[in-house]
Structure formats: C-alpha cells, structure tokens
Amino acid sequence: MSEYVIRFLVGGAVVSAFSMLGDVLKPKSFAGLFGAAPSVALATLGIAIHQHGAVYAGAQSHSMMVGAIALVVYSILVCQLLMRAGMRALPATIVSIVVWLGAAFGLWAIAGGQA
Structure with a gap:
C-alpha cells in the first residue's frame, strides 16, 4: 500500500474523530x-x-x-497590527511572516537545532 493511501486513510479517520469531538464541544467553531x-x-x-x-x-x-x-506569535502579532495599529492586511502579514520566521528559527536554535 502506498504511503499516500495510508496517509489518506489514517488522516481521514483522525479527521473524523476530531470532528466528532469538536461537534460535542462548545462553541461549534472548535x-x-x-x-x-x-x-x-x-x-x-x-x-x-x-x-x-x-x-x-x-x-x-x-x-x-x-x-x-511560532504560529501563535505570528497570529497574535497579526491581530495586534490589524486591530490596534490599524494596518492593512497585506503589510501586517508580511511584517508578521518575518517575525514568524525569526521566532521559529530562534526557538529551533534555542532547542539546540534538534527540534
């Protein structure tokens, strides 16, 4: 069986399980x-x-x-730039991508490059 078929089947089963879990929880956006x-x-x-x-x-x-x-850092920064600084979406995301890369590689370096 191909790796892609296995990934498809396992991923589909886990997506279904998590969707059922999310359907039980409140709010439904989970x-x-x-x-x-x-x-x-x-x-x-x-x-x-x-x-x-x-x-x-x-x-x-x-x-x-x-x-x-790093994604959490990126998301918080984008929200702050959009809501508080009043930046437009494209400049806010471009600036935040740079910060995301810095956070990701910085954390990776702190972890000794073993992350």
Missing part, C-alpha cells in the same frame, strides 16, 4: 480547529514512527511544537 492540523500531524507522526522509528518521530514532534509556538 470542530474546524480540531479537524485539520491535529489529524495531519498524527498521521505524519504515525508514518514516521513506522518508517523511521520513534527517535526520528520525536524530532519531528519537537519541530511541530516549535512551529506551533
């Missing part, structure tokens, strides 16, 4: 939040464990956590 990124991450980590072992998947999971923290 359904979309729980449906996408966690399912793709879990499918990717499952395949990485199967193909490369737990150590490799652990390194990938650290990278995912660093990326998530």
Whole structure:
C-alpha cells in the first residue's frame, strides 16, 4: 500500500474523530480547529514512527511544537497590527511572516537545532 493511501486513510479517520469531538464541544467553531492540523500531524507522526522509528518521530514532534509556538506569535502579532495599529492586511502579514520566521528559527536554535 502506498504511503499516500495510508496517509489518506489514517488522516481521514483522525479527521473524523476530531470532528466528532469538536461537534460535542462548545462553541461549534472548535470542530474546524480540531479537524485539520491535529489529524495531519498524527498521521505524519504515525508514518514516521513506522518508517523511521520513534527517535526520528520525536524530532519531528519537537519541530511541530516549535512551529506551533511560532504560529501563535505570528497570529497574535497579526491581530495586534490589524486591530490596534490599524494596518492593512497585506503589510501586517508580511511584517508578521518575518517575525514568524525569526521566532521559529530562534526557538529551533534555542532547542539546540534538534527540534
């Protein structure tokens, strides 16, 4: 079975599970939040464990956590620039992408380049 077929099946099953969880929780907007990124991450980590072992998947999971923290920094900055500074969307996102890259690579360097 191809890796893509396995990723499709595992990802679809996990998306369905997270969507059911999100449907039970309030507010209903959690359904979309729980449906996408966690399912793709879990499918990717499952395949990485199967193909490369737990150590490799652990390194990938650290990278995912660093990326998530950097995304939070990016999201907060975009919101602040749009709402408080009154910037337009394109300049706010361009400035924030630079900050996101700095946060991601900075956290990666702090982690010793092992994230």
